[in-house]
Amino acid sequence: MKLNHECVRKCLLVLENNIGVANAVDSKKLINALDYDKDESFYALQKLSEGGFIVGGPTVLYPVGGAQKHYAPITDITWKGHEYLDAIRDDKIWKKAKSATSSLKSVSLSVMKDVASHFLTEYIKGNLM
Template identity: 90%
Template sequence: MKLNHECVRKCLLVLEENIGVTNAVDSNKLINTLDYDKDEAFYALQKLSEEGFIIGGPTVLYTIGEAQKHCAPITGITWKGHEYLDTIRDDKIWKKAKSATSSLKSVSLSVMKDVASHFLTEYIKGNLM
């Protein structure tokens, strides 16, 4: 399955708004509220968890001949997740990063972060002059 970067970004933005020090987010409810295909949202959250961007989240449990989706609560965004989100948060920066990578067949999260970071740095430099 292809990772949807828009869905990844939206997941992190929604999680940031809804996770508190004492409250978690039900990953199944989150998947159902996002404006993406449920499998696509599940996959985005699963990859965010695997990459260490979030704590908790959905996993696939395999039994003999069968796979079952398991939606554990998401209890937080990690430092790494916040760093990524802070780089891609601004809509202008995000649009530029997406445009710069649109001709490529695939772009990893780290490459997207680097591209967005470049545009963010240039924007900051331009506003300091």
């Protein structure tokens, strides 16, 4: 399955607004609330968890008898997750980063972060002068 960068971004933005120090986000409710295909949202959150961007989240378990989806709560956004989100949060920067990478067949989250960080740095430099 292909990772949808828009869905990843939306997941992190929603999580940032809903996770607190003492409260987790129910991953199944989050998936149902997003405007993406349920499997696409599940996959995005699963990969965010595997990649160390969030703590917790959905997984697929393989007990005897077949695969089952497991919806663990999401308890936090990691430092790595916040770094990524800080680079891609601004809509203008996000649109520029997507445009700059649109001709490529695949772009990792770290490359998207680097491209967005470049545009963010240029924007800041332009506003300081």
